Amino acid sequence: MLNILLSGCNGHMGQSIVGICSELDDVQIVAGINRTAKCLNDFSVYSSCEEFSGAADVIIDFSNPNNLDMLLKFIADKKIPAVLCTTGYCDEQFKSILSASAAAPIFMSGNMSLGINLMLSLVKKSAAVLGSTFDIEIIEKHHNRKIDAPSGTANMIANAAAEALETKPEYTYERSSKRCKRAKNEIGISSVRGGNIVGEHEIIFAGQNEVLSIKHSAMSRDVFANGAISAARYMAKITSPGLYSMDDLLKSALGE
Template identity: 50%
Template structure:
């Protein structure tokens, strides 16, 4: 039975993770960390990582980018593996994760869905075959409360595609500001925000007289919760290093 600490336990994703863990028999929540330290689900909740004295096997973070530094320091001090699933991290924060992974096992992915990560692998295959002859556009859609745009997942998909292209492409986010024809060496990335859309990602390969579309639609947040829990179980017992969904897929 793996013991899990949830960072951001009183947020929407934190509550969903807690709910999913209650239905499993291979893990349990032993503590939470949240700026609102009320306990709703029967385990103790602490306002900051440094205040948590509870022993655990792994931590799942679905909180806020501002909490990353203190969480990483806590995990390094406790030698505690962690799944970093918070979105909206800066490039500097991602570098911090990479640096800390030299001391403790860390799992980091822009998207915790197994399906999305499989989509990235399929997109790489398609780009390797079609990339020189097809224009590539990525469209992502999320609910109207999402702050960052484009989504980290859209950037992850763009990075996956660009990794197999012969020339490094330019990411174009605002075609309205570019009054010229589309160049071959670019990937257009478009963000839509509206309603309660959980998450949709589409990769469009547009060629001469034909199009290929790869897409993924999230119907609920539960897929991200399940993915983070599976990642946490996977991470237990691993040596220091940086892991991602590619290691599971």
């Protein structure tokens, strides 16, 4: 039985994970962590990690960047594997995660979808072929409750394209303050917030007389919840400290 400590258990993503786990015979949520320690399900909920004294094989976090320091201290002290699914971290927080991974196994991904991670591979190949002569623009769309912009996934897509380019690009997040021609070495990133859009990401390679678009649409939060549970299964078997990613999970699944 895989025992999961779920941070952000009362949020939309947390409840998606709870719902999926309730239908699995070999996975259970042993406790939840939530800023408002209100019990919505049949497990105890605490307002901080320090209040939890039970046993867990892995912790999944789908909460808020403000909880990171608390989580990293708990992870390092308990040496418990962690799956960090929260987005919106700043550069200093990324450094903190990297530092904490020296003490415990940490899995981090800006998007837990298998389709998105396949998209990243396609983006790298496309940018390597088209990047020198095509303009690159990224459009991401999410529901009206999402706080961070651009999304962590949009940044992942931009970084994937940038890795394949010969010249380091400049990321442009808005154009209203600019009165100039588009620079050749830039990647434009635009954000849309509205309704209950689960998640939509598109990268556009715009050339002379032709346009290539690669697009991914998530129809349900269960896409990300299933990915988080798969990552938890993988990380529960990891004993060596380090920073792990979806690439490691996919390689493991393929037996590489």
